[in-house]
Each structure stands twice: as structure tokens, then as C-alpha cells.
Amino acid sequence: MNPSLQPAGQWAVPAEAAAATRPPLTATQKLLLPLGVFLFDWLFWRERAGVNMLVFDVFIVVAQLVQLPRHAAARRSGYFWLMAFGSLLSGVFMAIYGSGVAALASAVSVLLLLGYVNQPSLKLLLFAGITGLGSAAEAWLRVLRGVRPPSHAGAGVRRGWFYGRLLLVPLGILGAFHLLFAVANPEYARLSSRLLNVLGEWLLRLLPDISLAHLLFLGLGFGVAAAVVVAVPVYFFADQESRFGEFVRRQRDRVASFAVRRPDFRLKTTKALDLRKEYLVAVAVFGLVNALLLVVNAIDVRWLWFGFEPAPGFDLAQFVHEGTYVLIFSILLAMGIVLWFFRRNLNFYAPGLRALRWGATVWVLQNAVLAVSVGLRNYYYILHSGVAYKRIGVCFFLLLVFFGLGTVLGKIWQQRSAYSLVRLNSLAVYAVLLLLAAGNWEVWMTEYNLQPRFRSVDIGFLLDMPDRALPTLLARRTVLNRATQLTVNAEYGNPAVIDATEAQRRLDLAAAAARANYADYHDWQGFNWADYEAAQQLGVHE
Template sequence: MKQTLIIIASILSSFLFFEQSIGINLLIFSIITIIVLAFNNLKQFKDTKILLYCLVYVTTSVFVFIQDSSLSIFANCVAFFTLIGKISQSKTSIYINWLNGVFTSITGLFFRRVNAKKNIENTSPKKEVDFLHIAKLIGIPTLFIIVFVLLYKNGNPMFNDLVEQINFNFINFQWLLFTVLGYYLISNIVNPIQVEPATSNDLNTKNNLYKSKTFSIEKLKKEKQLGTTLLGLLNLLIILFIVTDIASLMSVETIKASDMSTQVHNGINTLIASIIIAIVIILHFFRGDLNFYSENKTLKNLTYLWILLNVVLIALIAIKNQTYITSFGLTYKRIGVHIYIFLTLVGLITTFIKVMTIKNMVFLFRLNTQIVFAILILFSAINWDTTITKYNLDNANSYDLQYLINLSDANAILLKHHSLEVELDAKFNRKIDWKYNNYLKHIKRKDWQEKSLKDYSITEVEQNL
């Protein structure tokens, strides 16, 4: 039954994906994958964590169907590996889930067979399959049949005509190869495996810090003095920087695009250096016994102030970047700046939690990777090409129309409507028309497996614009 299910799933996968682009087929494949995994891992599927990650995996495939974006496809792949890794061991960190998921998908079947040979139970020996004999049984007769068919063709015109009529064109060898690859993938993932010793090490590693056996008050006193002096001076420096930055923002009423770009990029460079240094310094001083030193209150307060001031610095850069966006429109780089700002804010908050609750570096890495995974899933729900286009056309004071034309075809209808409502340069009208017509042709050429929601939602009016 197990092998039958794998074969059926492999054939369905080939039917869905062979010579097809990504669309509703990925959603169907996700459902098939969960069915196969559930059938072979009933015990694991009683765990609510597994069911949650199944929901996340299916949700990302729904995002692919709705948005049809590269980011949603990437998020679906990450969710797939996460689910496979979570089934292998539900209690490990998410980055270990990724490791187990990728390793299982590539080498699961091979690894299980090799591992099974190493752990043969002391039972009655099973008769081994003589693969060499089977190969001879199939290969030798086939070889001689081919040789004699070629000989008989030359000796009998009627037999030659009969052989010539045999046509094997109905066999699609590329489809067969694709199906075999699908069978290999599904066979790999049916019973997810664990990469050792990474999995066991992760399970045995806790999040809390503990006082070491070499706890030295004299040594910690000196380290606390160093940390207090350093963080005190750094706090004064960042306060001076923030004050001057606010003053410069308030003193300038108008600013050129190039100047604003320079300010934002310089601010980001400052932010990168500042946050990295801040986190490294904090993690250095609170890496061990200083967390348990009774006179570390001043150092902790300076640390909290340092984190807070870096949050203020983040807010200033965010304001600059948003002002830039309002004036000159959205681009992927400007969205990337906002995302980086948000991630650095998350990093500071998790560092604050680590210091306050006396956690170790593993806790920080575990928490941050979980947050990054969640953000990836959330952001995959958005088609950024259409979002950028809508924002720029409706809200930006000025924008680069050529940049919008160069984006994917997801914004073709928006640009076509815009070209009909606003008088544009003739060259832009030609480019938009070319983009729009190619988009419609591409949709008409799609098979049902490749269709996404927006392909079904195009009205007759939009097709005749």
C-alpha cells in the first residue's frame, strides 16, 4: 500500500508539473504531500505542532496561487523543508528542521537503506535478492532479441515492413525520467530522517545560562567596570549623534532626491555598524557569569539605555526612508531598507529579552530564526510588484515609470489602466502596450495546472483594453 501510494503520488506530480510553470499545481501538490506524509507518519500527525506546520505549508501554496510571485514560491519551499524536518523531530529548533528537511529530501531513501543494513536485527536471515541474476535475466534476452530482429530485417522484406511499423514515439522518456525523479523525492520524504549529531545536540542544549564553577567576584568586578565605562561613553556618543541628526532633519525643509538617497544610505550604514557593535558588546559582557554578579545593576541599566537609544536611531532612519518613499516612490531597495530596519529592531528586542531573562546565545539564535521564518511567510502573502505599482501611481509625488515597466507582468493591467487615464510619452505607451499584450498571450497559453487566481479574474473588458 505504501509503495502504491508513492507511485500514484509520483504520477500525479508529473501530471501537475511536467513542462508546466508554477500555479495551482503547487497547491494540489502540497495537499498530496501532506496526505502521503500523514499516511506514513500517523503518530507524528497527532502532534499539534505538526498540524500547525501543515497549515503553514498549505497556506504558502495558497499564496502562490493568489499572488504568483517568486517570494511566495520560495516561502513554500522553505515551509516544505520545515514541515519535513518538524516531522523528523518536532522538538528541535527551526534551523535544525531546515537541515533535516533538506537532508531528507535529497538523501532520505539512500540514508535509510544504508542505516538499515547497519542495524539488522538478529532474526532469521532473509534471502537476499540476486540483482545480478535479474539483470542478466532481463538484459541478455533483450540484447539477443534486438540483434536477431536486425538480422531478420535484412532477410525478409515482409518482416522488415512489420518492424518498421513499430513506433515507440508514444513513450515520452522525458516524462518517465521526470516521474522517476518525483518518485525519488516522495520516497525520500515519506519517513523523514534526523541528521546526527546536530539533532541530538540541539535537543540537549537548553536556553538558560548557569553560573560556572570558576565564578570569580574579583574578575567580574573588573569586567563590570570595563563594561560600565564603555557603555557609558557609547551612550553619550549616540545621544550626541541622535540630537544632531534630529536637528539636521528639522532644519531642512526641502531636499533633493540624490541628497535624500545619500542620507538614507549613510544612515543605514551607520545603523548596520551600530547595531552589530551594540549586540556584540552586549553579548560579550553578558555571555556568562556577569549575569549572576550581584553588582551588575548599573551595567544592565546602561545596556537597556543603549538598546533604547539604538531603537531611537532605527526610528530616525525609518522616518528618512519613508520620507524618501513618499517623495520618490517605492522600490525594492527602499522596501528592503524598511525590512532591514524592522529586523534590526527585532534583534534589539530579542537581545533585551536575552539580557533580562539570562538566556544564552542559542536562545537568541532560535528565537530570531523563528521570527525570520514567520516574517517570510507573512511577506509571501503580498505581491510586491503590484504593491509597488499601486503605491507609486496613487501616492508618490514622483516615480520612475520605466522602473515599473521593468517589473514582472503582475502589474501589466495596472499600467494599462494608467496609460488610458493619464497622458504619457509615446515610448512609454508602446512599452506598456507590448507588456500588456504579451501578458495576455502568456495567460492564454497556460494550461490549467499553471493558472493562478489573477489569471481567472481578468475580465473581458480588461482583455479588450
């Protein structure tokens, strides 16, 4: 295990006591920390995101494995290995596509990995992420506290070193407020930018090879490397999670053992009556909403499932957007109601438990039918209007909904706890994030939206995509000449209509800008395979 952490079985020991009995940095950490800063600067300074993220993810995973002893608790955690695999896999996707969702998956995977290294007993991804953040926020302070002036330095040097470290915290707070004020006040941002430019020019004259921006970037690299190499124990969320269980447990009546029989009998009778009232409310809720949802599903099945064709002038966008949001909220609300009624002793109410379970099961299945109707609305929208980011997002969200409804059935019939459902569904969300990172969505959307059958094309949306989609757009540019309507900004308010000549002109300008952009970039750090292929197809590296 990381030397700055507690061994298994001692997670309840305060972090201050651990720091007092352990050296701030081990020899391995003293080697990995400057290596991490060097790699961060070399890989990311003035570079795009691409294969550099894969290299740094490899460094992060290797750094954790080097520091973990052979019998460390983290090595026995399946979550640790899952996040290590996810970090490397998302790094590979960054090297292939360089997409924003792959970068997000990489950052989330690394953060979760650090959380599970910190507290291997964790299972909730949210708690692991917050634990990783808490450790990262303190790691750079732990490193700075461990740095000492040379032993032969005089008293003045040691005193200056002490006060210099004290100033780091106020300077960090000052920097945070500076960023907030710069965002909130444009005039302050303009003046502070001028001041920083003056300081940067002065520093450039003093040190020709180093700029102020580069120094700030090195500071960021130091913070990231410290978070990766040094783990500061965070016990709060591990302690909180230790109170949760996978299954609902029967809650005993809280009656003292020395109570007389009659009060004890009355209290238990009152508890039973309260449970019966809750059961009757649950039966009424499930009965009424099942009847209402049956009507809604019958209408949707008859209208949407078989032979749906939008009438001329039918606003398909409003039909999908408003209906989808309302139906999704209805499904989430239904899942919340099931969680509420099956949270405690109603799971053990023998007189009516079977009927209650079947009523809730029918409701869950009807919500699955409702989710299918949402998917069909989204499908018809894609069929008639093309693919967009939100429409892809709805598809993957519905996958999570079906998985979530399956876990709700597990709660109903297996008496699983809300903690178990959150744990399973958070893993599903992480799996979907990795699945999204594995797609070259922009190229696929361009190919789909430029089919000749679409008479209206949102050319503005296609031109706003990353440059790797341009070869596909250029290969199908004849579709623009045959389109009945070409629009820009169709996703944001009233679209503006342009003619085919203007669309071709904008496409040529975008292609020229992409060629110049690819030709000016020669470093390997920001390389990704999709951009390399696009540059080849645009004739840049021939």
C-alpha cells in the same frame, strides 16, 4: 511516527542500526511514493507555479499525517503544526498570487516540516531545515536500496540489478560536475547541449511520448517524492541542540574537590578579579557608546524626525542607501556586543549587575531610536521616489530589528541564552516570510508609483514586473504623459531617459505579449487568481 524514524526516547540510536531492524519501505510508503511521483509530473511538467503548489503541499501534509501514529512525538510538537499550517497557507498564497516570495515560503515551510517530522525535539528552525535537507539527500538512496528484483529472476538479472544500482551514485556525481562545468565554461555548455539534443531526438524516435527532458524531470520528481515520503533519521543537530538551554546558567569554578584550601581560595579570587575586570570593561563600553549614540540620535531627531525636506539637488538615494546600510550594521553590532557581555557569569555579578543592566537597556533603547531614524530615511525615500523591492525589504527588516531588540532586553533582564534569542528571532523571520508571501506587492507598487504627484517615473522598473501588474499600469497610463522624466534601468547605474511616446509604445508591446501569453495558457495547474484577474482585465477571456 514515520516508520523509518526512531520512536521518542531512542533518538540516540545510530541510523544504521535502525535500518537493519526495519523494512526499507512500508505498505503506506509503497503507495505514497508512486502517487507522489505521478502528482509531481502531472502538476509541474511544463507548467507555471500556481494552484499546483497548493495541491502538492496538501499532498505533503497529508502524507506526513497518514504516516504518523496517533501518539507520535511529532503530533505533540507545536513546531510541526506550525510548519504544516505554514505549508498550506503559503500554498494558498501561491494559488492567489503566484509570486516568487510565496514560492519561497512554500519551499521553506515544507523543508522545515520534513525536519520536524524527522526530529520532533528540534526547536531551532535552522537545525530543522538542515535536518530536512540531510534526510532528503539520503531518502532516494534508501528507496533504491529497498528495491529488489523479482524473486523468480535468475542470477544474471540479480547481478545486473546490483551493478545497475551501483552506477546510480557515479552517475549522480557525474551530473553534478556536468552542471558545474556547464555554468563555468560556455563552450562546454554549447557542446554538451548539442549532445543532449541528439540524445533527446534519438529517445524521441525510440519512445515518441517521452523525451530526455521529461525523463530527467521524472527523476527529479522521484527524488522529491522520496524526500516527502521516506524520512532517513538525522540525529546530529538534535544532539547538538540538546546541549543548549533557554537561560544562562552560572558556571562553577572548575576546582577539584580534593584541592587544598589555599589554592582553591586563590583560584576563586582570580576568577572574581577576572569577572570584575570584565564588568569594568562592559561598563566603560556601554557608557562610551551610549554617550556617542546619544549625540547621533540627537542629530537625527533634530534633522529627520520633524519637518525634514530635502534641499534642491540633494542626493536622496545616496543618503538612504549608504546611511541605512551603516546604521543597520551598527544596530546588529550593538546586539552582538550585548550578547557577548551577557553570555556567562556577568549575568550573576551582584555588585554591579543592576547598573550594568540599565546601561545595556539604555543602549538597546537608543538603538531602537536609531532604527526609527532608519525607517524615516526609508520613508522619505519612498515619499519622494516611490516604492521598490529593497525599500519594502527595509521596512520588514526593521520590524525584525525591533523584535530582535525586544529579545535582547529579555536576555538582559531574564538571563536568556543566545540559543533562546536565535530560536525566537528565527520564528520571527519565518513569520515575516509568510507575511511577505501574503502581499500582492507588484500591483501595490505600481499603484503607488503612478500617482500624479511623482514627476519622475521609472517605467522600466514597472514594465519588468509580472504581467499581473499590467492592468494597473494600463489604467494609469495617462500619468506617463504628464511625467517630467521617464527612465529605464534607474536601479542599476545611470538611468536612460525616454520620452512619453516611447514609454507608451513599450507599454503597448508588453500588454500585447501578456495577452498572447495568457491566451496560450489553458491548463489549470499553473492557474493563480491574480493572473486570472489580469487576463480578464486585458480582455483575454471575454
